[in-house]
Amino acid sequence: MKFRFKAFGLHLLGSAIVLTLVLGGLYIGWYRWPGWLLCNALKVAPILAFADLTLGPFLTLLIANPLKPRRELARDVAIIVSVQIVALVYGAATLWHGRPLYYAFSEDRLQIVQASDLKPAEVARALKENPTLAPHWYSLPRWVWAPLPSEAGARQEIMMAAISGGDDVIQMPRYFQPWEAGLPKLRAHLLLVDKQGDIRLRKSKPLLRAKMLARGFNPDLPVTMIMTGQGPPLIAVFDQDTLRIRAILRSDR
Numbered sequence: 001m002k003f004r005f006k007a008f009g010l011h012l013l014g015s016a017i018v019l020t021l022v023l024g025g026l027y028i029g030w031y032r033w034p035g036w037l038l039c040n041a042l043k044v045a046p047i048l049a050f051a052d053l054t055l056g057p058f059l060t061l062l063i064a065n066p067l068k069p070r071r072e073l074a075r076d077v078a079i080i081v082s083v084q085i086v087a088l089v090y091g092a093a094t095l096w097h098g099r100p101l102y103y104a105f106s107e108d109r110l111q112i113v114q115a116s117d118l119k120p121a122e123v124a125r126a127l128k129e130n131p132t133l134a135p136h137w138y139s140l141p142r143w144v145w146a147p148l149p150s151e152a153g154a155r156q157e158i159m160m161a162a163i164s165g166g167d168d169v170i171q172m173p174r175y176f177q178p179w180e181a182g183l184p185k186l187r188a189h190l191l192l193v194d195k196q197g198d199i200r201l202r203k204s205k206p207l208l209r210a211k212m213l214a215r216g217f218n219p220d221l222p223v224t225m226i227m228t229g230q231g232p233p234l235i236a237v238f239d240q241d242t243l244r245i246r247a248i249l250r251s252d253r
Contacts, residue, residue: 007064011077012057015084019052022092029140030099034248038112038229039098048091056084101135103227104170105182106146108189110236112229113146117171126173133176145182146170183243190222190238198226200233204251208235211249 023045031041063076102113118135126134133144146169148155162168169175193208201208209219217223217237227234232252236245 003066004061004064007077008057008061011060011080012053015052015056018088019049022088023048023095026092026095026099031095034227034229034234035100035112035141037231037250038227038234039100039114040230041095041098044091044094048088051087051091052084056080100141101139102146102170102173102176103141103143104146104176105144105179105186105225106168106170107148108225110225110227111146111170112227113170113173114229118173119167119171122167122172122174126176129174130176133178134173143179144176145179145185146172146176147182147185149175186225186238187243189225191224192222193219193224193235195222196224196226196235198228198233201226201235201251207253208249208251212237215247217247 027036031039036042036045059080060077063080064073068076096115098114098116100112101115101118104111104113115135123135133142148158148169158167158169158172193212194205196205208224212219212224215237221240223238223240225236225238227236227248232250235249235251237247237249238244239246
C-alpha cells in the first residue's frame with residue numbers, strides 16, 4: 001500500500017505542477033477578472049482539473065502494484081499520462097480559442113470579444129485597415145471603443161446583419177477606436193443601477209444597490225453600465241468625474 005500511495009502522490013504532484021503552469025498562464029495573460037466569468041471558463045477548467053488531478057492519479061493508485069514488472073507498470077502509467085495529456089491539450093486549446101481579446105464599449109454597453117468571435121477574414125482586414133488595434137495571436141485583452149461606422153450604408157448593413165444573427169460591429173476590429181476616444185459617448189449612456197433595462201438584472205437590482213453601498217458608491221448616481229458576455233451580466237461602476245472603472249460587480253450573487 002505504501003508503494004501505491006507513493007506513486008499516487010508523485011503522479012498527483014506532477015499533474016498539479018503542469019496544470020498550474022497551463023491554467024496559471026492562461027489566467028494571468030487573458031482570463032483575469034472579469035474575463036473568466038464573462039467567458040464562462042468555469043465550464044472548462046473544472047473538467048480539466050478533474051481529468052488531471054483526480055482521474056489520472058487515481059488510476060495510478062489502482063494499477064501501482066509493487067509485484068508488477070517495472071516495464072509493465074511503466075507502460076500502464078504511460079498510457080494514463082497520455083490520456084491526461086490529450087485531455088490537457090484539448091482543454092487548453094478550448095480556453096485559448098475562447099480567450100478574451102477586447103473589452104469593447106459599443107452603443108450602450110460593455111461587451112467582451114473573444115478570439116472565437118473573430119473570423120479570419122475580419123482579422124486580416126483589421127491588420128490592413130486598423131493595425132494599431134488589430135488582434136494578433138499574442139494579443140492581451142484591450143479596452144476599446146467599437147462605434148458603428150459613420151457611413152450610412154455600412155452602418156445600416158451592420159445593424160441589419162446583427163439583427164438577423166450575423167456579425168455585429170464588436171466582431172469587426174477594423175472599426176475599433178481607442179478607449180479614450182469613446183469616453184464622451186460612454187458618459188451619455190451611464191445609468192442609475194435601478195434604471196438598467198436588461199431583463200436578466202430585474203431581480204438583481206436590490207443586490208447590486210447593496211453592493212454599491214457596501215463599497216462606498218452612491219447607487220442614486222448615473223455611474224453604471226452593463227457588461228455582457230457568455231456568463232451572467234456584470235455591472236461596471238464608473239467614477240463620475242474621471243470615468244475610470246472603479247468596480248465590476250457580479251449580478252448573480
